[in-house]
Amino acid sequence: MYERILKNLSRHIHLSPGEQELFTSCLKRRRLRRKQFLLQSGDISRYECFVDEGCLRTYGIDKKGQEHTFMFACEDWWTGDMYSYLTGQPSQFDIEALEDSSLLLLNKQQMDKLYEQIPQLNKFFRILLQNAYISMQRRINENLMLSAEERYNTFLTRYPQLENRIPLKHIASYVGITPESLSRIRNHRK
Amino acid sequence: MYERILKNLSRHIHLSPGEQELFTSCLKRRRLRRKQFLLQSGDISRYECFVDEGCLRTYGIDKKGQEHTFMFACEDWWTGDMYSYLTGQPSQFDIEALEDSSLLLLNKQQMDKLYEQIPQLNKFFRILLQNAYISMQRRINENLMLSAEERYNTFLTRYPQLENRIPLKHIASYVGITPESLSRIRNHRK
């Protein structure tokens, strides 16, 4: 039931069986079918979301109506709009399931209680925020420094499971090019 | 001496005179002349750096030798390579003074002591990390969604003091275009 998330925690902190029990008792499971939304633009993101099964996509829409993928999250990733979660401001993002998915949610109030009961969780979520920060820093640099083809390669490295699991057009919108261009890049390298 | 940094703290937390005293006693002042480096690629960033006067630029160099500006920091901003500071890994960035500058530095060990003596500082630096996170999130979206001209506009909004204070070429490398293109964009709008 909770093996995956407990294993995920154990990467950075060690919890006693009692703490594990307490932690998992605060989790809420949410199942999404393909194309259902975890979050819609304008909502406030009230959860930290762990992906137990499936795959989600976080994206924004520009003024011309184009979608731009900010991140993907599949098994073992955490997702949600950290900005909205932290500030309580409405989100500018949509988060959509690309496959039938199963998530474990932690809401913010419970979270704050848990921090007091299991101080190590502070460390865990601080590391999570740090990692999120670091990967965004890296991504900004990639966008500044790399060509479209190189950015696609970094996508492949970052999400090795996803290349043939999700539609090309979403990958294109993550890389920052049109589906046509990505199709050409892919065929170019054969 | 320390008015600016204390005022900066007071945006998010309130310290007693004794705490202010303790805090400022841990600061180290560092002066840089124009073109001197605060950090060079390969170094480990061991400080949180508050800019008291002047202006700095954080940039990376790609494999073709091109510079790409990751951020600017002028009076009242914090700078340093958060990634390197948090992880202890060598930085990939250079941080250079664009003008003669005066900084206030907090090193990590002292920081950890201070966190225990003034717990509110945890809040302050958590907010700092959050804000850094948020502004990067916004920047990734801008890079995905906006044209070169629009990205230049957001630069103007984010750094209103800098338009005529720093060389155009650095702004171009922040926006992600060549100096020639930025020159054309500027003249285009007259």
Add this chain to the structure above:
DNA sequence: CGTCTATTTGAATGTACTCAAAAGCGGTGG
């Protein structure tokens, strides 16, 4: 099997790039 969506391909267009040269600006030393 048919419909809908995703992907590929082609042709024309556009935006930003490179390279090269000219103009502008600021600081230094005579």
Add this chain to the structure above:
DNA sequence: CCACCGCTTTTGAGTACATTCAAATAGACG
């Protein structure tokens, strides 16, 4: 104070890469 030098910014011409639009093909799902 002026002349010169180096660096920055502007301008021009040709080029490259990704885009748009349109159409054909392939795949997925009911």
